[in-house]
Amino acid sequence: MIGTMEYADILDHSEIVSNMVLKSDVMESYQDARKALNxxxxAQKLITAFNDIKEQHEEVQRFGRYHPDYNEIMKKVRSTKREMDMNEKVAEFKIAERNLQKMLxxxxxxxxxxxxxxxxxPKDGAALTDVGCGHGGKCGCSAS
Structure with a gap:
């Protein structure tokens, strides 16, 4: 019975933490930035354009450098992404997203x-990447 009560207590505390996160300034900034972006x-036009070129990129990647449109598509991907990333609303959203990830x-x-x-x-967004173990490189992995 003790294990069950401890488990219920842990769930109660995790709900308190999640409510604190949901009510935090960082979450509010994230939600505001997301709403402004949407x-x-x-910004939506740039995101759509990037997603369209990304689909073409995935097709080209199947064949790599041997695909006849490889160089053209690679240039378009980079320029489209740069254009999207330079948009004020996209940049604000990415900053808010990074801040939320850092807090989590x-x-x-x-x-x-x-x-x-x-x-x-997780360390420095490592939960979203395949880099390191989460100890920040203390164990000798490539996380740093």
């Missing part, structure tokens, strides 16, 4: 390390 016609990583790290310092925790 409502901005120019810090919370995860704090929880993991409060249990044991050897527990792997």
């Amino acid at each position: 409502e901005n016609a120019e 990583d810090e919370i995860s790290e704090y929880i993991a390390f409060s249990v044991n310092n050897d527990i792997k925790a």
Whole structure:
């Protein structure tokens, strides 16, 4: 019965933490930036253009440099992405997204390390990439 009560207590505390995250300034900034991005016609046009060229890029990638349109598509991908990234609303959203990810990583790290310092925790958005173990390179991996 103790295990069940401890489990219920952990769930209650996790709900409190999640509500704190949802009510945080960082989450509010993220939601505002996302709304502004979704409502901005120019940003949506750039995102659509990038997604379209990305599909062509995936087709070209199947054949690599041997595809006849490889160089042209690669240039278009880079220029379209740069144009999209330079849009003010896209840039604001990416900053807000990074800030939210950083906060979530810090919370995860704090929880993991409060249990044991050897527990792997996301670091610098590592949860979204395949880089390192989550210890920030302390173990000798390539996370740093």
